[in-house]
Amino acid sequence: MTTQRKAVALISGGLDSLLAAKVMLEQGIHVEGINFYTGFCVEGHTHAIRKKDKAKPKRNNALWSAETLGIKLHIIDVIDEYKDVLINPKHGYGQNMNPCLDCKVFMVGKAKEWADENGFDFIITGEVIGQRPMSQRRETMPIISAESGADDRLLRPLCAQNLPETLPEREGWVNRDELHDFSGRTRKPQMALAEKFGLDDYAQPAGGCCFLTDKAYSVKLADLWASRGKKEYEIDDIMLLKVGRHFRPKPNFKLIVAREEGENNFLQGYRKQFITLRTMSHKGPLTLLDGTVEDGDLELAAKIVARFSQGRDAESVDVEVAELGEVIKSISIKPFSNEEIQEAWRV
Amino acid sequence: MIELDARRLMCPMPVIKAQNAIKTMTSGDKLRVTCSDPGVMQDIPAWSRINGHTILKAEEIDHEYIITIEVGDD
Numbered sequence: 254m255t256t257q258r259k260a261v262a263l264i265s266g267g268l269d270s271l272l273a274a275k276v277m278l279e280q281g282i283h284v285e286g287i288n289f290y291t292g293f294c295v296e297g298h299t300h301a302i303r304k305k306d307k308a309k310p311k312r313n314n315a316l317w318s319a320e321t322l323g324i325k326l327h328i329i330d331v332i333d334e335y336k337d338v339l340i341n342p343k344h345g346y347g348q349n350m351n352p353c354l355d356c357k358v359f360m361v362g363k364a365k366e367w368a369d370e371n372g373f374d375f376i377i378t379g380e381v382i383g384q385r386p387m388s389q390r391r392e393t394m395p396i397i398s399a400e401s402g403a404d405d406r407l408l409r410p411l412c413a414q415n416l417p418e419t420l421p422e423r424e425g426w427v428n429r430d431e432l433h434d435f436s437g438r439t440r441k442p443q444m445a446l447a448e449k450f451g452l453d454d455y456a457q458p459a460g461g462c463c464f465l466t467d468k469a470y471s472v473k474l475a476d477l478w479a480s481r482g483k484k485e486y487e488i489d490d491i492m493l494l495k496v497g498r499h500f501r502p503k504p505n506f507k508l509i510v511a512r513e514e515g516e517n518n519f520l521q522g523y524r525k526q527f528i529t530l531r532t533m534s535h536k537g538p539l540t541l542l543d544g545t546v547e548d549g550d551l552e553l554a555a556k557i558v559a560r561f562s563q564g565r566d567a568e569s570v571d572v573e574v575a576e577l578g579e580v581i582k583s584i585s586i587k588p589f590s591n592e593e594i595q596e597a598w599r600v
Numbered sequence: 601m602i603e604l605d606a607r608r609l610m611c612p613m614p615v616i617k618a619q620n621a622i623k624t625m626t627s628g629d630k631l632r633v634t635c636s637d638p639g640v641m642q643d644i645p646a647w648s649r650i651n652g653h654t655i656l657k658a659e660e661i662d663h664e665y666i667i668t669i670e671v672g673d674d
C-alpha cells in the first residue's frame with residue numbers, strides 16, 4: 254500500500270486557497286489547513302466592534318473554508334513575529350502599508366516549520382501567477398519558494414503547470430496533468446472550477462486578506478509611527494486604528510472619537526490605559542486621548558469632543574476628563590463649529 | 601474542567617487560546633472559555649466542529665459568552 258501523502262494548505266478564507274486545497278483532496282492527499290493571525294487580518298474582530306454589524310454576525314471565512322473542505326484548521330498567533338515583517342520588509346511595501354512579498358515568504362516559511370514538526374510532506378498555496386501586482390508575479394514565485402526555505406516542497410495547484418516541476422509532482426505524489434495553469438488577473442477560471450466542485454457562497458475579498466491593503470488604515474498606521482518617531486506597535490495600537498474617527502490637532506496627541514454605541518463600548522475597555530473625555534451635559538461619544546498633554550490641550554480636545562455630542566450647537570457643553578479611569582478635570586466649553594475642525598487634523 | 605479566561609480578546613484570539621489549551625488536554629476533558637467578543641458564538645463552535653470537539657453548552661450571561669467544549673479523539 255502506498256503511504257498517503259500529507260499537505261498543509263495556507264487557508265486565507267478566500268476562494269483561491271479553498272480551491273487549491275480542494276484540488277489536492279481530489280488527488281487523495283491528506284490536507285490540513287493553517288491560518289496565520291497577524292493582528293491585521295480582515296477575518297475576525299472588527300465585526301464585533303460596530304453595533305450595526307452585530308445584527309448580522311460575520312463568519313470567519315478561514316473556518317468556513319475548512320469546514321466546507323472537511324479539513325482541520327490550525328490558527329496560529331504570529332502577532333509578535335509579524336512585527337519584523339511589517340516594520341522591516343526586505344522587498345518593500347505595496348500600494349499601501351502591505352508588505353505582501355515578505356508576508357508570503359514569512360507565512361510559507363512558518364507553514365514549512367509546521368509541516369516539519371508535524372510530519373507533513375509539502376505545502377500548498379492558492380497563489381496564481383499575475384493575480385496580484387506585488388506578490389503574485391512570475392518573478393516572485395521562486396523568491397517565495399527559496400526565501401521561505403520551502404523550495405520545491407511548495408506547490409501551487411492552481412498555476413503549477415506554468416511553473417517548474419516540484420517535488421510532489423516529480424515523486425508522483427500528485428499528478429501534474431490534473432493541476433492547473435491559471436494566470437493573470439481574471440477570476441473566471443477560479444469561478445468555473447468552483448462551480449465544477451459545487452462550491453458557492455465563498456468569500457470574495459476585494460483588496461486582499463488584510464487591513465494593510467486599505468488606504469485609510471495605512472494612513473493611520475503611518476501617522477502612528479510618525480508621531481512616535483519610530484516604527485513600532487502593540488496589538489492594542491493596531492486594534493484602535495480600526496475604531497472611531499481619528500484627529501491629530503497637535504503632534505503630541507491624537508483623539509479617537511467613537512462613532513456609535515458599539516465603538517463606545519469597545520473604547521470603554523481602554524479607560525484605564527488612556528486619558529478619556531466624555532460630555533456630561535449632553536449625550537456624546539466616548540473619546541480616547543493617545544499621547545501627552547500640554548497647557549490648553551485638554552480644552553482643545555474638549556472643544557472637538559463637544560462638537561460630536563448632541564450639544565454641538567449649544568453655547569456650552571460640560572466635558573469630564575479622566576486619566577486612567579479617575580476623573581481629573583471638568584471643563585465647560587463652547588464646541589467647535591464644523592469649520593473650526595481643520596481638515597488637516599483628520600487622520 | 602479547565603477554565604480559560606478569553607475576555608477582552610477579539611476573534612480569532614479566543615479561538616487560538618482555546619485551540620492551544622485543548623492541545624495540552626486529552627479526549628473527554630472539558631474546557632470552559634469565558635469571552636467578551638460575541639463572534640466566539642460562531643467561531644468556537646465552527647472550529648470545534650472542524651477539529652472533532654463537542655460543544656456542550658454556549659450561553660450569554662451579562663454580555664459575556666461562556667462556551668463549554670468537550671475534547672474529542674485524536
Ligand code: SF4
Binds near residue numbers: 352354
Ligand atoms: S494582503 Fe496582507 S496578509 Fe495578504 S499577503 Fe499582503 S500583507 Fe500579507
